Amino acid sequence: MKITCDKQKLNEAVLNIQRAVSSKSSIPALEGILLRADQDSLQLYGYDLELGITTVLDCKTEEKGSIVLSARLLGEIVRRLPAPTVTISSGEKQITMIESGEAEYSIVGIPAEEYPELPTVSSETSLKLPSETLRSMIRQTLFAVADNDAKPIHTGTLFELEPDHIRLISVDGYRLAIREEPIRCDLKTSFVVPGKTLSEVLKLLGDSDEELELQISRRHILFSIRNYTVISRLLEGEFLDYRAAIPNECSTEMKVSTQDFISSIERVSLLITDRLKSPVRCIFGDGEIRLSCSTAIGRAADRLDARITGDALEMGFNNRFLLDALRNAECDEVHIQLNGPLSPMRILPPDGNSFLFLVLPVRLKSSEG
Secondary structure: OOOEEHHHHHHHHHHOOOOOOOOOOOHHHHEEEEEEEOOOOEEEEEEEOOOEEEEEEEEEEEEOEEEEHHHHHHHHHHOOOOOOOEEEEEOOOEEEEEEOEEEEEEOOEEEEHHOOOOOOOOOOOOOEHHHHHHHHHHHHHHHHOOOOOOOOHHHHHEEEEOOEEEEEEEOOEEEEEEEEEOOOOOOEEEEEEEHHHHHHHHHHHHOOOOEEEEOOOEEEEEEEEEEEEEEEEOOOOOOOOHHHHOOOOOEEEEEEHHHHHHHHHHHHHHHHHOOOOOOOEEEOOOOOOOOOEOOOOEEEEEEEEEEEEEEEEEEEEEEHHHHHHHOOOOEEEEEEOOOOOOOOEEEEOOOOOEEEEOOOOOOOOOOOO
């Protein structure tokens, strides 16, 4: 194999592909990136048996071939190369030369035959979406994905596709996030995509406003994003019946400035640390929200205006969970619904129901605050 390509483009591709590479694997090839040179194109593959990312670069091919190179070493070398172009050639015994300007490396690769084959996904079930739609939907639900394996299915986001809309749902036992968008779709299906996969998809989407394609099979999903493809296994298991978790009634409603509420929570949270945990006590009523927090190092209190109707209420919340929901609302004002001190807080947009966040309250002790 012998190719010459643009150093900057190769560096960007290696950085993106590296994120799907296994840091420690019983299969040495999986700690590397597979490079495959065809006629005027270089394909790069990263795969950890659960998530795979591939891309294609333009290059000048003198000799076709393939080799697996250490992802960590390749990334470090390419990033530091001095010239705008780089030549990569591999010969017998997998000795690979990387040359750029005066810099020259000779490293040992792994035969491409030892690299596991990535799963294939048929395009029978496919869907096209604007990048900005999926970007917004992932961003507004990813924060509520569970980060432990107590229930592995909840370490992913549930996708529900119906003929007139797409809905994403994440839950971690303390909060729930639902995001919905109208689309024209001739599918009716549901599946759960790992949170790690969605995090990588979000990075690759960047600020692109192009259309992307999803291809879904029984066990895998493939995202086609510009010149990248992301393939991931789907999670199996029983996802929470989220509709049953949403309170149907509310006794208190309010509209409040999102940023004012965030700032107020941040101020009273200054006394909370990993070691000194305490709920934020919220009193809703009389046109205002009064917040307070007390830990072993002191007490903090604050207040902000809100348009409140219904019963006055006192509740406690985990400050981080409340802040995550408000920061991901992405609107100037939020509509909040409450139904008693032990029922979850519902956070909605000021109009419509494009998103719904639920945050479970924390039981307050009478001595707190």
